[in-house]
Amino acid sequence: MSGWLERFGFGLGRTARGLRRSIFVLGLSAAIPSPAMAADWDPATASSNFGIFALSDAQLAERKITVTSIGELELPTGEIIACDPLITTDDWPARARRVKPGHYPVTLFEAQGRVAAAFLRFRPGIPVRWELATLPGQDVSTLNGDEIFGYPVDAGLGSFMDKAAMALMSAAQDKLKPDQNYYDDVLAAEFAPNQDRFVIHRPAAGNPVNIAMFWSGWGDGFYPSFWGLDAAGQPVVLITDFGVLENADGRESDQAK
Numbered sequence: 001m002s003g004w005l006e007r008f009g010f011g012l013g014r015t016a017r018g019l020r021r022s023i024f025v026l027g028l029s030a031a032i033p034s035p036a037m038a039a040d041w042d043p044a045t046a047s048s049n050f051g052i053f054a055l056s057d058a059q060l061a062e063r064k065i066t067v068t069s070i071g072e073l074e075l076p077t078g079e080i081i082a083c084d085p086l087i088t089t090d091d092w093p094a095r096a097r098r099v100k101p102g103h104y105p106v107t108l109f110e111a112q113g114r115v116a117a118a119f120l121r122f123r124p125g126i127p128v129r130w131e132l133a134t135l136p137g138q139d140v141s142t143l144n145g146d147e148i149f150g151y152p153v154d155a156g157l158g159s160f161m162d163k164a165a166m167a168l169m170s171a172a173q174d175k176l177k178p179d180q181n182y183y184d185d186v187l188a189a190e191f192a193p194n195q196d197r198f199v200i201h202r203p204a205a206g207n208p209v210n211i212a213m214f215w216s217g218w219g220d221g222f223y224p225s226f227w228g229l230d231a232a233g234q235p236v237v238l239i240t241d242f243g244v245l246e247n248a249d250g251r252e253s254d255q256a257k
Contacts, residue, residue: 041143043119043130045250046224047241049117052109053126053228060065063232065250066110071200073120073212078132079163080120082133082240085213086155086183086202093135094163099235103160104162106212108145108198115215120160127228127236150224153216155183158223158240160209169211187213217242236248 044050052065060067079094099122109117116220132140138149173182190199198214216223221243228237246253
């Protein structure tokens with residue numbers, strides 16, 4: 001694993017039924033499988049919720065899942081960062097796959113009083129296949145079983161943003177006084193109208209570049225993101241799964257059928 005991956009804490013995580021817990025691996029580890037074992041790794045082992053995009057409004061309601069549109073994300077470079085926005089630096093890595101620059105809608109799946117997943121939609125339709133949204137230097141062929149690549153959350157928040165937005169937010173943080181912090185003194189008032197669940201934040205006044213921020217499921221942990229692709233291999237959605245849903249069902253396990 002390269003030096004910057006170690007520095008940012010991007011290691012391996014493992015999934016568990018109905019739970020995603022943080023297991024950070026810095027540097028090479030005996031947990032990394034042999035190539036023969038890694039060939040069996042499948043995105044479906046990391047999330048059971050890809051079928052959610054094929055559900056009707058009635059099916060989502062039956063499964064106690066609420067769909068909330070929160071606004072459009074500006075992507076001037078098409079280099080997307082998915083991360084906890086409060087533990088970032090201006091050299092935080094973007095996903096290896098890029099998209100066409102533009103502005104794209106951000107939507108939340110909510111269940112059990114939590115943000116269960118967040119996704120960016122790039123085009124209409126239902127994805128026909130899925131792949132883990134890796135960072136440069138990450139190789140899914142090194143994964144086995146329930147291992148995942150994802151991002152660490154330490155402030156209870158996830159986000160999507162363009163690489164350009166990260167630099168703007170870093171500059172805004174540098175302007176804070178020593179006794180200030182970005183959440184309490186900048187973000188809290190913006191989150192409040194949405195019951196602290198989400199916000200589309202502009203780190204630089206007068207600049208349209210923004211950041212979509214939202215609760216991260218049950219809070220701190222380690223969460224994977226996935227590209228949903230069409231038949232031509234083009235991105236339809238980018239989703240971060242926060243481990244609240246199971247089998248695209250938002251009901252608590254004793255209520256699900």
